[in-house]
Amino acid sequence: MGKIFRFHTDVDTDQIIASQYLLYPTVEEMKSHAFESLDADFAARVQPGDYVVAGENFGCGSSREQAPAVLKALGVRAVVAKSFARIFFRNAINIGLPVIVCKPLYDHVSQGEEMELSLDEGTVTVNGTVYPCTKLNPYMQTILNQGGLLASLNGGEESAWE
Numbered sequence: 808m809g810k811i812f813r814f815h816t817d818v819d820t821d822q823i824i825a826s827q828y829l830l831y832p833t834v835e836e837m838k839s840h841a842f843e844s845l846d847a848d849f850a851a852r853v854q855p856g857d858y859v860v861a862g863e864n865f866g867c868g869s870s871r872e873q874a875p876a877v878l879k880a881l882g883v884r885a886v887v888a889k890s891f892a893r894i895f896f897r898n899a900i901n902i903g904l905p906v907i908v909c910k911p912l913y914d915h916v917s918q919g920e921e922m923e924l925s926l927d928e929g930t931v932t933v934n935g936t937v938y939p940c941t942k943l944n945p946y947m948q949t950i951l952n953q954g955g956l957l958a959s960l961n962g963g964e965e966s967a968w969e
Contacts, residue, residue, distance in 0.1 A: 809854070809856040809923075810853075810857045810858070810919055810920070810921060810922070811919060811922050812846070812849060812853060812857060813918045814860070817867055818865050818866065820866055821868055823877065829871065834873060837877050838880040840877075853882065853883065854882065855882025858883065858885055858886070858922050859883055859887070860886075860916060862888065862913050864891070864892055865886060865891050865892065866892040866894070872898045875895060885905035885926075886906050886907070887912055887931060889909075889910050890908060900956060901957060903951055903954040903955030904955075905924075905943075908941040909931050911938050916933050921933070924940075926942075928942070929941060
């Protein structure tokens with residue numbers, strides 16, 4: 808179980824991590840500024856295992872790889888949205904951050920509610936209601952289990968999803 812941090816439709820990568828923070832040398836230094844323009848306290852309040860839930864077109868804008876990386880570094884367990892910008896989706900899988908399409912979820916949940924995601928079943932549960940989500944194919948699940956595409960190509964690493 809993790810807490811929901813709910814964001815609107817068309818959240819772009821500059822809202823996830825603003826360009827001025829890309830000058831920092833590491834993702835660890837950047838992560839405290841995640842979602843700063845939308846929720847100034849997000850980085851201080853998010854806990855490992857929490858979820859980002861959003862509307863359509865999450866991660867639109869530039870192709871910056873740091874956007875999913877700061878979320879993973881903060882311990883976000885997954886991003887669940889109505890839809891994703893294609894490049895954000897690919898960058899997230901590359902680094903091992905689950906990105907799950909769940910069209911009905913956003914309209915029925917609120918900030919701070921507890922949520923549970925089952926990647927194996929392709930479901931999200933909130934307040935006893937089970938919502939169907941996109942179930943990742945076994946190949947993509949294996950990539951996530953190994954820590955992302957890059958880790959998979961290098962023999963894998965420990966993952967929270969194993």
